[in-house]
Amino acid sequence: MGRLVMKFGGTSVADLECIRNVALHVEREVKAGHEVAVVVSAMAGTTDTLIDLCRNAAPMHDAREYDAVIASGEQVTAGLLAIALQERGIPARSWQGWQVPVKTDGVHGAARISEIEAGEIRKRMEQGQVAVLTGFQGIGPDKRITTLGRGGSDTSAVALAAALEARCDIYTDVDGVYTCDPRIVPGARKIKRITYEEMLEMASLGAKVLQTRSVELAMVYKVPLQVRSTFEPPDSDDQNSSDRAGPGTIVCDEDETVEQQVVTGITYSKDEAKISIRRVKDQPGVSAALFGPLAEADISVDMIVQNVSADGETANITFTVATRDVERALEVLKPAKERIGYHELHSATGIAKVSVIGIGMRSHAGVAARMFKALADRGINIQAITTSEIKISVLIDAAYTELAVRVLHTAYGLDAT
Ligand code: ADP
Ligand code: ASP
Numbered sequence: 001m002g003r004l005v006m007k008f009g010g011t012s013v014a015d016l017e018c019i020r021n022v023a024l025h026v027e028r029e030v031k032a033g034h035e036v037a038v039v040v041s042a043m044a045g046t047t048d049t050l051i052d053l054c055r056n057a058a059p060m061h062d063a064r065e066y067d068a069v070i071a072s073g074e075q076v077t078a079g080l081l082a083i084a085l086q087e088r089g090i091p092a093r094s095w096q097g098w099q100v101p102v103k104t105d106g107v108h109g110a111a112r113i114s115e116i117e118a119g120e121i122r123k124r125m126e127q128g129q130v131a132v133l134t135g136f137q138g139i140g141p142d143k144r145i146t147t148l149g150r151g152g153s154d155t156s157a158v159a160l161a162a163a164l165e166a167r168c169d170i171y172t173d174v175d176g177v178y179t180c181d182p183r184i185v186p187g188a189r190k191i192k193r194i195t196y197e198e199m200l201e202m203a204s205l206g207a208k209v210l211q212t213r214s215v216e217l218a219m220v221y222k223v224p225l226q227v228r229s230t231f232e233p234p235d236s237d238d239q240n241s242s243d244r245a246g247p248g249t250i251v252c253d254e255d256e257t258v259e260q261q262v263v264t265g266i267t268y269s270k271d272e273a274k275i276s277i278r279r280v281k282d283q284p285g286v287s288a289a290l291f292g293p294l295a296e297a298d299i300s301v302d303m304i305v306q307n308v309s310a311d312g313e314t315a316n317i318t319f320t321v322a323t324r325d326v327e328r329a330l331e332v333l334k335p336a337k338e339r340i341g342y343h344e345l346h347s348a349t350g351i352a353k354v355s356v357i358g359i360g361m362r363s364h365a366g367v368a369a370r371m372f373k374a375l376a377d378r379g380i381n382i383q384a385i386t387t388s389e390i391k392i393s394v395l396i397d398a399a400y401t402e403l404a405v406r407v408l409h410t411a412y413g414l415d416a417t
């Protein structure tokens with residue numbers, strides 16, 4: 001039956017009863033003849049609590065110690081799941097990131113996996129032992145514990161699947177990827193198959209069901225990926241589904257999907273802040289002087305809009321950054337006022353980015369116009385627009401986020417019938 005990596009998120013391992021339920025899912029796959037590795041997150045809420053503890057201990061804490069603390073939640077669930085599996089007579093052992101090792105770069109709090117030495121795990125899996133790996137953790141070049149950023153267990157799972165040449169099933173509290181976050185749009189529909197490219201856009205534009213980096217890795221290493229439910233009964237016929245489509249959402253190459261809608265999904269992100277500089281000289285080099293120092297400070301800029309001001313000689317430039325970066329961006333720009341040559345600097349939070357995504361856009365005209373009209377009909381003002389081949393994003397007042405998302409969901413014919 002081949003090798004399989006099963007990943008369970010925080011709500012899937014929230015308490016002992018949930019962990020026993022996870023053991024039943026694992027048992028089903030072992031009995032079906034798979035060699036299984038499991039990747040687990042910390043119990044729901046644990047990572048948040050650990051982050052708060054670090055912040056309260058010292059606002060400017062050592063990033064290496066922060067990682068040592070916040071990686072600990074996964075250690076508990078990996079051990080508990082190994083015990084629960086052993087209780088059911090299934091040979092299992094837990095693996096910490098450093099024990100494998102899962103090697104990463106040294107960027108504490110947002111490390112990237114460089115290599116997983118999975119030889120020993122593979123050997124034991126062949127002998128019938130289930131490997132239970134702590135998600136989210138790795139070991140840096142300085143031999144200190146690192147973490148992969150929020151939601152990073154998805155990435156641990158896909159990276160392990162790539163190293164083991166295995167399939168990867170992501171078990172979570174929804175039964176697949178939906179046309180929109182089902183918590184916001186009750187009429188959202190489950191997508192049967194979605195391309196890696198579309199999933200990558202959806203993840204990076206706000207659908208937190210998969211961490212963006214995990215989709216990138218799956219795309220590069222061609223890992224067969226499925227998102228499915230932890231809370232369907234583990235022994236139901238649906239979970240055993242021999243249906244080629246699988247019980248959840250399959251993330252796959254474009255040639256494996258059946259093209260249906262122009263727009264596949266809609267996402268939103270409230271994690272946006274807007275910075276405007278007014279009355280800068282409209283001459284070559286201004287944008288370089290503005291965005292160069294921001295790049296050097298490792299601040300990612302997203303949407304950029306430039307318009308000429310009334311006098312025809314100066315321009316206004318507006319751009320967005322993640323909310324967490326806005327203070328740092330202002331600190332970079334204030335001292336550079338003379339060099340950039342602007343008159344005023346403003347910043348604003350309380351804005352949101354709403355995006356529509358779909359590979360069908362490549363071959364259809366009028367997709368953007370439909371978006372703008374749907375928003376205009378509800379009196380929602382668009383502050384900025386960006387597009388790529390398969391997505392259109394607009395910036396709006398955050399107060400209208402839910403309304404905008406629902407209106408667009410209907411406008412593109414995505415509502416469940
Ligand atoms: P886990 O703890 O299992 O990693 P997450 O909370 O990280 O789970 O991700 C699952 C959640 O993602 C769902 O509960 C859902 O609210 C949210 N979500 C956002 N957008 C989507 C989407 N398009 N499809 C499915 N779930 C989505
Ligand atoms: N426990 C980590 C978090 O809450 C990693 C994960 O759940 O994927 O971000």
Ligand code: MG
Pocket residue numbers: 009151154208209210211
């Ligand atoms: Mg997650």
